Amino acid sequence: MNLDVAKFITNPFVLMFASVFLGQLLGRINFGRFKLGSSGGLFTGLIIGWVIYKNYALPYKGLEQMPAYAKTILKQGVISRDFFLFTLILFVAAVGLLASKDLDKVLKKYGIKFIILGIIITFTGAFVTYIMTLISKGQNLFAISGVYTGALTSSPGLAAALESVSIYGKEAESMVGFGYAIGYIPGVLIVILAMQFMPLIFGIDINKEKEEFFKEMYSSKEDNVKYEEVQFDLIAFVFVCLFGIFIGKLKIYLGPTINYFSLGTTGGVLISSLLLGYIGRIGFLNFRMNSKVLGVIRELALSFFLTIVGLRYGYSALTSLTGSGLYLALVALICGFSSIFVGFIIGRYVFKINWIVLAGALCGGMTSTPGLGAAIDATDCDDVAAGYGATYPFALLGMIVFTIMLYKLPI
Template identity: 55%
Template sequence: MNFNYVQFITDPFILIFMSVISGLLIGKIEIKRIKIGNSGGLFTGLVIGWFVYRKYILPYEGGENIPLHINKILENGMIPKEIFHFVLICFIASVGLLASKDIGKVIKKYGVKFILVGFSVIFTGALICYVASYFNREFNIYSVAGVYIGALTCSPGLAAALESVSNVGREAEAMIGLGYAVGYIPGVAIITLSMQILPIIFKLDIKKEKRRFNYEMRKEKEKNDLDRIDFEVLSFLFICILGSFMGQIRIYMGPVIKYLSFGTAGGVLIAGLILGHIGKIGFMNFRMNPKILMAIRELSLSIFLAIVGLRYGYSTITTIGDRGGELLGLALVCSTISILMGFIVGRYIFKINGIILLGALCGSMTSTPGLTSAIDSIDSEDVMAGYGATYPFALIGKIIFSILIHRLFIG
């Protein structure tokens, strides 16, 4: 039996497994309370994708008598889009179901305050990126859109942006992947450090804020008598197919944007939020065990990010030296000012409890590392109330803005 090493190493599933495993190992490394977690697969995927394509695929470009397994990669990319879309749908559906449990509490207790805090964060970031591109025409418009999503640490936004430019070409997708990869680390670092620094800069009395929070929570109760099930495949798949349909509906957004659809990512997210909040329709129960949903989310997120790295590794690494430094600076400015704006709006305009506000800022950034830092900073898990309340609205907002940014750029 002859073992074909090249065919083995270029198999899409082997590439995914190698990227995810190595990424998770790197993601466990913690430096000054900062670690990249599941996103490690994105960066190991970039390196593995670049190396494998350069060594085993690139020599065959434009050649003849190309082996079948190499030709498939030349035609479909390192990882076929079908695998990418399947993993994407599973990830988004689990996120929507997990976030749906906080929708009722937000509407009942806080009204639109948390929504506006989240909006101030994501709008500020989008505005900064748009202005930067307007005055610096040398920026690649797609890489700037990727920086926006990376700086605000939003994987579903990355999915929506990639999907929205899929008809433009692989180069546009690669530039979005480049921008995200460059912007993600500054985004994680800034939100994590902000949770430590903001209470000091703005002199928050943590003990006083905790007493206020406990008083507010005692006043607000939400009844939920619906039993949770472990997991129901039928209900989960129903969300996937309904969301995919909803994502294709085109909505008129005015003469500038014209028609806009949420795409598969946005549609599945909305379906998960709505049905998860409703809870049960006929024989289908959408309230599922959060531990199982979190396992699906973590697995699919790790695979999704690894696929993104593998698909765009070669293009990203070969072009990052061109304008990588400027994109990195843009990401730092974008994430810093966005978080600061959200804090000012929440604290000084809406007078939101400081503990809940820190969680809301992490939710606006959809940042789990930031949430962990906030919990450590104030020595309390109460910040999760603000995180869960803001998270779903921030997700939807980022998906919309990630689509709108490049639409505004290209007309």
């Protein structure tokens, strides 16, 4: 039997399945009252991604003659961004359809509060990031702008930053991308840990919160109406994804300073799934699907999505923990922590929002899809996505505005 070991090990499917397998095993280990769950794949992906890039791509960098697998990794990363987007779309579509039935009730009760939270969370992150640049002089403003978008895990924010700095040349763009790569993993970790530990630290009884939430949502006979449901409608599910991608591509002009605002793929698919799921049915398309089937799609897509995040950013995240990269990672950690902590204090103690939807709103305010998965895991409730979907668009708008402001402010 002739097997090219290096080619086999660097195969993207082998990497993804191996990372998910090991991540699921890691996620089942209890650390006291805490366990990683689906987030385990993020950590196994980080380590495997670092090992693969370091040993199977980096040694060939700059050489004319190199194996095909090394050329592929150096060109597109350990895992292609296409896999990242595909699993992200499936996850967000499933979550949105699961949460859509309660969207109108959540918006009626908490609507304006979610708008305020989305702006406060993103402003806090930008303000803290700016203060950190004042403390340590000599930081590259373009990199700082990228760190902010990474700490709040915002791909649309990154796109806005790249577009707005393009007039300064490729070097400015590369610094934005560098900052984003450093800030992304600390940002993801902060949200995942917050979803697990905030209820423990602040004495929140999740089961009691769920009981109160369901009592609020289904207190009247009208709320208890049973909608016609199918096991799974593949055509309807695909339509949700297509319509969401279309929505995400739409650009709204907001003036010469901000230029164009768009929701991006994540925001578009989220809005599409929430809207169509709430409508329920259009002609032969039935968007009310069995919760168990959608739950399986959600769990499968999330596991692969988090693993791919780890594989894509493993090398840059772990090697950035030296020199100037260490300070930028610290900026991302403090930015992410401050944003979610301020959002929690205001949401919980000022607005008195139930933890089930507040958990989703905090992740939406951080524009963090991995965080949404962690929140669902931690609460064992898909309804957190209603808070996520209501907050996300306003947080995204805030992200874009503050990202552009960051590299224009004097230091």
